[in-house]
Amino acid sequence: MGKIVKYLTIDLMKNWVMIVFTALLFLATLGFFALEGQNEKAVIGLLNLSLLLVPMLSLIFSITYYYNMYDFLLLILAQPIKRKKSIFSLYLSLLIVFSLSITIGLGLPLVLFNPFSTSYLLLLCILLLSAVFIAIALWAAVYTNDKSKGIGLSLLLWVYFVLLFDGILLLGMYNFAEYPIEKYVLFFTFLNPVDLSRIMVLMQTQTAALMGYSGAIFKQFFTTQQGLSIAVLLLVSWVVVPLMFAFNKFKKKDL
Amino acid sequence: MGQVETKKNAEALSMIKFQTLLLLFCLQFGALFSKSRTVESSSVRNLQSVFDEAESGDTLLLKGLFKVSLLKVNKPLFIIGKDAEFVSKDGDEILVIASDSVLVKNIVFKDVEASFLKDRAAIRLLEVQQVQVDNNQFINTFFGVYVQNSSNCIISNNTLQGKAGDEVHAGNAIHIWKAERIEVINNVAEGHRDGIYFEFVNQSFISGNISKNNMRYGLHFMFSNYDIYENNQFENNGSGVAVMFSKHIRMLNNTFKENWGGASYGILLKEISDGVMKHNRFELNTVGVYAEGANRIQIDSNVFVRNGKALDIKGNCMDNKILNNNFLGNTFEVLTNSKGNLNFFEGNYWGQYSGYDLNKDGVGDVPHRPVNLFALITDKIPAASMLLHSPLVHGLDMAERIFPQLIPEQLIDKKPQMKPLNL
Amino acid sequence: MIAFEQLNKKYGKHKALENVSLSIPKGRVVALIGPNGSGKTTLIKSFLGLVSLNSGDIFFQEKSVLKQSDYRKHIGYMPQISRFPEHMNVKQLFDFMRSLRKDVKDYDWDLYDKFEIKKLEKKRLNALSGGMRQKVSAALALLFKPQLLLLDEPTAGLDPKSNEVLKSKLLNFASEDRLIIITSHILSDLDDLVNDVVYLIDGKLKFYESIESLQEKTKESRLTKMIAERLEMKN
Numbered sequence: 067m068g069k070i071v072k073y074l075t076i077d078l079m080k081n082w083v084m085i086v087f088t089a090l091l092f093l094a095t096l097g098f099f100a101l102e103g104q105n106e107k108a109v110i111g112l113l114n115l116s117l118l119l120v121p122m123l124s125l126i127f128s129i130t131y132y133y134n135m136y137d138f139l140l141l142i143l144a145q146p147i148k149r150k151k152s153i154f155s156l157y158l159s160l161l162i163v164f165s166l167s168i169t170i171g172l173g174l175p176l177v178l179f180n181p182f183s184t185s186y187l188l189l190l191c192i193l194l195l196s197a198v199f200i201a202i203a204l205w206a207a208v209y210t211n212d213k214s215k216g217i218g219l220s221l222l223l224w225v226y227f228v229l230l231f232d233g234i235l236l237l238g239m240y241n242f243a244e245y246p247i248e249k250y251v252l253f254f255t256f257l258n259p260v261d262l263s264r265i266m267v268l269m270q271t272q273t274a275a276l277m278g279y280s281g282a283i284f285k286q287f288f289t290t291q292q293g294l295s296i297a298v299l300l301l302v303s304w305v306v307v308p309l310m311f312a313f314n315k316f317k318k319k320d321l
Numbered sequence: 322m323g324q325v326e327t328k329k330n331a332e333a334l335s336m337i338k339f340q341t342l343l344l345l346f347c348l349q350f351g352a353l354f355s356k357s358r359t360v361e362s363s364s365v366r367n368l369q370s371v372f373d374e375a376e377s378g379d380t381l382l383l384k385g386l387f388k389v390s391l392l393k394v395n396k397p398l399f400i401i402g403k404d405a406e407f408v409s410k411d412g413d414e415i416l417v418i419a420s421d422s423v424l425v426k427n428i429v430f431k432d433v434e435a436s437f438l439k440d441r442a443a444i445r446l447l448e449v450q451q452v453q454v455d456n457n458q459f460i461n462t463f464f465g466v467y468v469q470n471s472s473n474c475i476i477s478n479n480t481l482q483g484k485a486g487d488e489v490h491a492g493n494a495i496h497i498w499k500a501e502r503i504e505v506i507n508n509v510a511e512g513h514r515d516g517i518y519f520e521f522v523n524q525s526f527i528s529g530n531i532s533k534n535n536m537r538y539g540l541h542f543m544f545s546n547y548d549i550y551e552n553n554q555f556e557n558n559g560s561g562v563a564v565m566f567s568k569h570i571r572m573l574n575n576t577f578k579e580n581w582g583g584a585s586y587g588i589l590l591k592e593i594s595d596g597v598m599k600h601n602r603f604e605l606n607t608v609g610v611y612a613e614g615a616n617r618i619q620i621d622s623n624v625f626v627r628n629g630k631a632l633d634i635k636g637n638c639m640d641n642k643i644l645n646n647n648f649l650g651n652t653f654e655v656l657t658n659s660k661g662n663l664n665f666f667e668g669n670y671w672g673q674y675s676g677y678d679l680n681k682d683g684v685g686d687v688p689h690r691p692v693n694l695f696a697l698i699t700d701k702i703p704a705a706s707m708l709l710h711s712p713l714v715h716g717l718d719m720a721e722r723i724f725p726q727l728i729p730e731q732l733i734d735k736k737p738q739m740k741p742l743n744l
Numbered sequence: 745m746i747a748f749e750q751l752n753k754k755y756g757k758h759k760a761l762e763n764v765s766l767s768i769p770k771g772r773v774v775a776l777i778g779p780n781g782s783g784k785t786t787l788i789k790s791f792l793g794l795v796s797l798n799s800g801d802i803f804f805q806e807k808s809v810l811k812q813s814d815y816r817k818h819i820g821y822m823p824q825i826s827r828f829p830e831h832m833n834v835k836q837l838f839d840f841m842r843s844l845r846k847d848v849k850d851y852d853w854d855l856y857d858k859f860e861i862k863k864l865e866k867k868r869l870n871a872l873s874g875g876m877r878q879k880v881s882a883a884l885a886l887l888f889k890p891q892l893l894l895l896d897e898p899t900a901g902l903d904p905k906s907n908e909v910l911k912s913k914l915l916n917f918a919s920e921d922r923l924i925i926i927t928s929h930i931l932s933d934l935d936d937l938v939n940d941v942v943y944l945i946d947g948k949l950k951f952y953e954s955i956e957s958l959q960e961k962t963k964e965s966r967l968t969k970m971i972a973e974r975l976e977m978k979n
Contacts, residue, residue: 069843073836077829104627107650114710137825144792144821144894145844148813232713236698236705243702251704265707272605272627273652273709279583280703320755321794 067151070142074159078131084167087123091116091171099179106271109176109184113267116172116192117260121199121227125220128160128203133213140321153316157204157309164196184270187294191263194301198259201305205312208319231258248283259304266297355380355399362387362405369393383428394418402428402457407443409433414441415462421450425457433462435490442467442496446474454479464492465510472501476508483512483535491536493518497525505530515541516558519548528552538563539580542570551575560584561606565591572598579605586611587628590618597621600744603628609651612638621645622744630656630696639663647741648672652709653696655732662732666691670738678739689737692728694721745770745892745923746791751800753786753947760786762947764800768940770891771920775934776927777971778944784927787944788894792821804892817847820890822881824897828869834880835865841884848888855883858909874901882910886917893917893924911937935967943971950975 078084094115098108135156142152173189203220210216235254239247255261269288273281287293355378360371362385369392375381377396383405390410394400397420405428407415412434416425430443442464446452449471456478459465465481468474481494494510496518497503503522507529510516516532519525519542527550532539539555540562542548551573555562561580564570570593577587587606590596594616601623603609609628610620613635624647625631631651632643636659646669648654654673655666668684669691676687695714699706708714721728746768753761761783768774776784789795791802793809793816801808804815828837842851856862859879864872872880878901885893893914899907914937918924928934941958943950951974959965962973 069840073832073840074829077831080831104650110710114712114715118712134827135829137823137827138829140794140823141821141825142844143794144816144819144823145841146813146816146847147844149793229713229716232708232711236702236708236713239702239705243704247704251707255707261707261711264710268709273629280699280706282583284707318796320796321789 067155070147070152070155071158071162074135074155075162078159078163079166081163083123083127084163088167088171091119091168092175095172095175095179099175105180106184106273109180109188110268110271110273112172112176113188113264116168116188117195117264118228120168120192120196121260122224124164124196124199125203125206125224126217128200129207129216129220130213131160132156132204132207133216136321143321149317150313153204153208153313157200157312160200161197164200165193168192168196184267187270188267190298191267191301194298194305195259195263198301198304198308201308201312205308205315208312208315227258227260232261235261248280251280252284252287256300259301262297262301262304266294357382357399359384359403361385372398389415392416394420394423396420397422399424399426400428401426405429406431409443409462412436412441414443414445416444417447418444418449418452419447421452423449423452424455425453426455427457429458429460430462430465431460433464435463435492440464440467440492440496442492445469446471449474453477458482459494462492464496465494465513466496468495468497468500468503470499471503473503474500475504475506477504477506479508481508481510481513483510493541494532494535497522500525504528510535510539515539516555517541519543519545521545523547526550530554531556533557535559539577540564542567546570549573554578555580555587557581561586561588563589563591564593564596565589567593568595570596572596572601574600576602576604577606577609578602581605581607583607586633589613590615593618598623602626603631608633610634612641614638616640618642619644622742623647624744625649625651625654627651629653632656632691634664635659636661636663641665642667644668645742645744646670647744648691649741653693655691656696656700657692657729657732658700660727660729662729664732666732666734668736668738669734670741671734674737674739676737683739685737685739688733688735690722690725690728690733692732693718694728697727745805747803748787748791749801749803751787751790751802752798753783753790753795754798759947761790761797761800764944764947764949766942766949766952768923768925768942768952770923771918772939773914773918773924773937774926774940774942775938775967776925776942776944777929778950779929782944783947784944785896786947788896788925788927792816792819792894817845818891820885820888820893822885822893822895822898824900825877825881830870831868833866833868834861834872837869837880838884838887841887845888850889852886852889855879855886855910855913858913859883859906875903875906878902879906886913891922893922895924895926897928898926899928938967941967941971943975 095112098111102108102111139152143149172192176185176189202223206219206223207216210219239251255265265284266288269285288297357380359382365371368387368389372394375398380399380401382401382403384403386406388408388410390413392415407428408431409415415430415433425444433441433443443459443462444454444466446468450473453475454466459481461484466476476495483491483494491514493515494513495505495508499521501523503525505517505527510532511534513535514537516535516539517527522545524547529552531554533556535558537559539558542564544566546568549571553575555577557579562577580587586608587603588610590612592614596618598618598620599622604626607629609625609631611633615638618641620641620643622645627650630653631648633656636657641664643664643666648669649672654671671689671691674685674689676685678685694717748764748766751761751764778784786795790797801810809815861880861883882898898910914924926934940954942952958970958974962970964970964973
């Protein structure tokens with residue numbers, strides 16, 4: 067398995083999309099710190115940007131990559147290699163390259179300009195988020211049978227996680243505005259890794275303290291060691307669960 | 322009508338200044354020329370009898386530790402400490418001043434205990450005039466200085482350090498009730514229920530004070546008219562500053578900072594009218610200015626930096642002018658609960674303004690709408706604040722600014738500045 | 745050497761394989777023939793474990809291969825590959841495949857040399873022409889000296905000279921304890937190479953016969969003609 071990961075990773079590192087993505091992140095991070103006088107605003111700007119960009123690219127790139135690697139995957143599978151190993155290697159290679167790209171493009175300048183815990187948490191969240199969306203992408207790729215359907219599904223998923231979910235949540239909150247719903251809302255954020263990461267990082271900034279009672283409830287949860295650990299664990303389970311689905315489906319899939 | 326009021330206000334101000342000068346002259350110089358004697362705690366058994374036996378206008382130089390309670394001053398005296406410490410003997414009040422023209426200076430007051438029956442104070446000014454409380458230190462006194470039914474008094478240069486427990490067991494640092502022409506200058510009040518408390522106090526002057534870490538308000542101000550407060554610092558108080566049910570208040574050059582919490586403001590303006598707020602700085606407050614039933618207030622040349630909501634102005638506020646302020650890095654700039662707008666916004670710099678200036682006159686060519694949709698949503702549905710910075714919210718806000726449906730259409734600044742004003 | 749027992753495979757309603765039973769001994773070169781969509785690829789893929797069956801069982805050297813992966817050690821597979829990893833070059837591909845097969849120490853570099861693949865070593869795989877890719881694929885399939893060789897349209901895109909190189913290599917390679925299965929629809933390419941013909945149509949096995957028996961039945965000498973004649977007959 068290590069061999070497959072090694073060769074795929076080296077191959078992916080030369081991919082121009084990944085190189086452009088890394089450069090773009092790097093320039094954007096520098097730009098945010100240069101343009102925004104306050105570091106905290108730069109961090110929030112970066113959070114906004116990466117919450118849009120990272121899930122989208124992780125999804126589309128991973129699905130495209132899966133389909134481009136399809137023939138090669140068949141060649142590998144004709145060797146005495148277990149199916150689970152091959153798909154896991156594919157996932158691991160994508161994860162390694164995305165993590166490298168995010169760490170260099172976002173993490174490095176972030177930690178350099180703003181060497182505080184918020185930066186590290188932002189980096190961790192975005193890394194986890196890309197792990198989540200590569201897993202979701204593989205699941206979508208395994209469930210569909212051609213590239214265009216796969217990309218279509220991934221775009222739908224992106225719209226759902228980034229826009230639709232919040233819209234539905236807002237409607238729900240509107241209908242139950244009379245009740246003390248903060249704790250339930252907190253629970254609902256667990257159901258969306260994008261929201262979870264966004265709130266996790268925002269709650270470390272001063273913005274949280276200015277959001278009144280609701281902000282206080284969220285802050286109470288997301289600033290304690292325990293709350294943060296739970297949130298990170300939840301994000302990890304957002305990686306593991308889609309990955310399990312993808313692996314199980316792949317094991318039985320007709321290739 | 323408005324002009325007459327303004328004139329009255331100006332007269333009140335000059336009156337205060339004159340009174341102050343006179344008072345300072347009388348008390349401070351009076352002390353120099355009066356008969357003085359040193360009283361040492363080791364040689365005196367009963368301080369009350371020393372006070373009683375002294376002649377009017379005497380100077381008493383106190384030295385050492387005095388355990389006393391309910392010490393009464395019945396005649397004009399200059400009571401000056403030289404390393405003097407007054408500790409409450411049984412937890413009750415320490416000094417009651419019931420005579421005009423008294424000076425209390427350089428003394429440390431300690432350990433007045435909380436009581437549910439009586440607002441015990443370290444020093445109580447009881448129906449007096451021309452009294453000055455200067456340069457004293459109050460440590461763990463339930464109420465520090467309590468002024469009632471008095472006029473022409475000065476409370477200056479004192480440090481009041483309370484033992485912050487809960488709100489019920491805490492008193493106010495400087496508490497003034499029913500008074501006129503009082504000056505509260507350069508005091509530091511900390512760890513009390515309210516830092517400075519004004520109720521029915523007219524033509525008075527609050528300046529250069531620092532009021533911080535108090536449980537409720539840094540400044541609690543009610544039913545008081547024609548007052549001025551300037552150059553004060555209000556920081557990290559439970560609910561910030563409240564100015565309520567008052568007229569003709571001038572608020573200048575104050576700093577309102579770090580008042581965080583569910584119901585916390587830089588300043589609460591409730592049922593107040595005809596005031597002026599100029600050159601104040603609001604920084605890192607949950608709400609910078611919260612106005613309810615405020616009328617004809619001029620909010621001019623203030624700086625609002627990084628507040629949750631810079632200005633929350635309710636629908637029952639009328640004819641206020643919000644001019645030439647800087648709004649920098651606030652999460653929300655203006656919030657209101659009404660679709661109409663009866664106030665006037667112009668010439669402000671708005672950090673969230675995204676317009677352009679083609680003719681380069683420094684004024685944006687498109688009016689700015691400082692109320693954003695998400696601010697209204699979170700006001701109605703507080704839990705929605707978890708959607709802050711969600712792409713959905715950014716999208717909705719942008720759409721709403723272009724085609725206003727829910728935000729007040731009339732609440733606009735027609736002359737938004739392109740660059741922050743030099744304030 | 746390999747045996748298929750009552751294979752059934754459906755894609756939705758479409759029956760890709762229907763009751764296919766077939767047993768092929770070693771020492772043969774078998775042509776797997778049939779029109780497009782007849783089930784050739786499904787049959788090969790099901791043997792490689794790339795397609796899961798609805799029912800039936802497959803044996804390789806008397807052992808069931810279902811849910812196994814180890815038996816693939818003995819198989820050389822030459823697929824039709826249209827895409828490789830973007831930046832992988834020819835040398836890296838060979839290195840990579842060898843690193844996957846640590847169990848094999850003894851390589852067959854014959855085709856590698858004859859196709860002069862060494863000259864292409866630094867070329868990116870995706871930049872190769874179809875014929876070049878076929879050559880690389882073929883060399884790779886034979887590299888580990890497999891007992892069973894599965895070739896999917898091996899001659900497609902090959903120039904006549906290379907075609908002959910491959911054919912003579914395959915003739916050379918075939919032996920008593922090996923089996924070669926070739927799918928192709930260009931029948932003329934397989935003349936004088938194959939011993940047996942397996943014909944599939946609509947997922948069903950039409951016939952499995954040796955060339956000798958076909959010749960006898962049809963009195964033809966060319967493979968194309970033989971099969972055309974054979975299909976006219978019943979059974």
